[in-house]
Amino acid sequence: xxxxxxxxxxxxxxxxxxxxxxxxxxxxxxxxxxxxxxxxxxxxxxxxxxxxxxxxxxxxxxxx
Amino acid sequence: xxxxxxxxxxxxxxxxxxxxxxxxxxxxxxxxxxxxxxxxxxxxxxxxxxxxxxxxxxxxxxxxxxxxxxxxxxxxxxxxxxxxxxxxxxxxxxxxxxxxxxxxxxxxxxxxxxxxxxxxxxxxxxxxxxxxxxxxxxxxxxxxxxxxxxxxxxxxxxxxxxxxxxxxxxxxxxxxxxxxxx
Numbered sequence: 001x002x003x004x005x006x007x008x009x010x011x012x013x014x015x016x017x018x019x020x021x022x023x024x025x026x027x028x029x030x031x032x033x034x035x036x037x038x039x040x041x042x043x044x045x046x047x048x049x050x051x052x053x054x055x056x057x058x059x060x061x062x063x064x
Numbered sequence: 065x066x067x068x069x070x071x072x073x074x075x076x077x078x079x080x081x082x083x084x085x086x087x088x089x090x091x092x093x094x095x096x097x098x099x100x101x102x103x104x105x106x107x108x109x110x111x112x113x114x115x116x117x118x119x120x121x122x123x124x125x126x127x128x129x130x131x132x133x134x135x136x137x138x139x140x141x142x143x144x145x146x147x148x149x150x151x152x153x154x155x156x157x158x159x160x161x162x163x164x165x166x167x168x169x170x171x172x173x174x175x176x177x178x179x180x181x182x183x184x185x186x187x188x189x190x191x192x193x194x195x196x197x198x199x200x201x202x203x204x205x206x207x208x209x210x211x212x213x214x215x216x217x218x219x220x221x222x223x224x225x226x227x228x229x230x231x232x233x234x235x236x237x238x239x240x241x242x243x244x245x246x
Contacts (some may be wrong), residue, residue, distance in 0.1 A: 010200070020185070020212075020213070020216060021187060021188035021212070021216065026223075026225050027188070027198065027216055027219050027220060027225065028188055029165055030166070030169040031138060031169075031185070031189045032188070032189055033091060033166060033169075034166060034169055034170060034173065034189065034190030035084050035088070035185065035190065036160070036189075037166065038083065038084035038087050038088070039080045039083075040080070040085040040187070041083060041084075043079055043080060044082070044097065045099065046101070047076075047079050047104065048076065050101060050188045051072055051075060051104065051108075053109045054067075054104075054105065055067065055072065058109075058218070
């Protein structure tokens, strides 16, 4: 058995068995795999610098 | 009121999920990152309208989704680019016995209409409840449920998976409990 720590065997879903998209369905598993793959993508630096820019540009904006 | 450091840290933490959702919606890396960028700028500007203690991720997903649809309206449906269409036309066959690979699944997902795709992603992958997903998509809970169910059926069709969850938890337990359940 390969140790892959997949969602399927680690997390026990709250509604195990009845969840139509749960870890015991092929669609449910693939969906999570597809999404986890995207989530674990490396984050481009542009976002951190964007937030830094926003912080510099509007330190005390809009006091109403 | 200045944007708090905590809010900024929360935004940073949300970026991986936002990108994943943006990719799922737009099916295009560049557009996805533009969407995330727009979302962060809007969230920053509107941070005062975010109610502390409520779900920041859901709030951000709502902004991103609105941005996606408003861009799509502006561009007039060219969002489904030629690459996407090519992939969508390719036939999808499970590569080994019942074990589809991720590429097949991605191609199948692309064939879904946006409303079904976003619903099944929000519920089946992003971890939102039906209520939260309904709020994000600005529709009724029942609508989300039926979109998810149609998406699932459609994916099963495309990927030629039999309706595994339709009849019970899984194959083994239905064998065990099968005939006695009436």
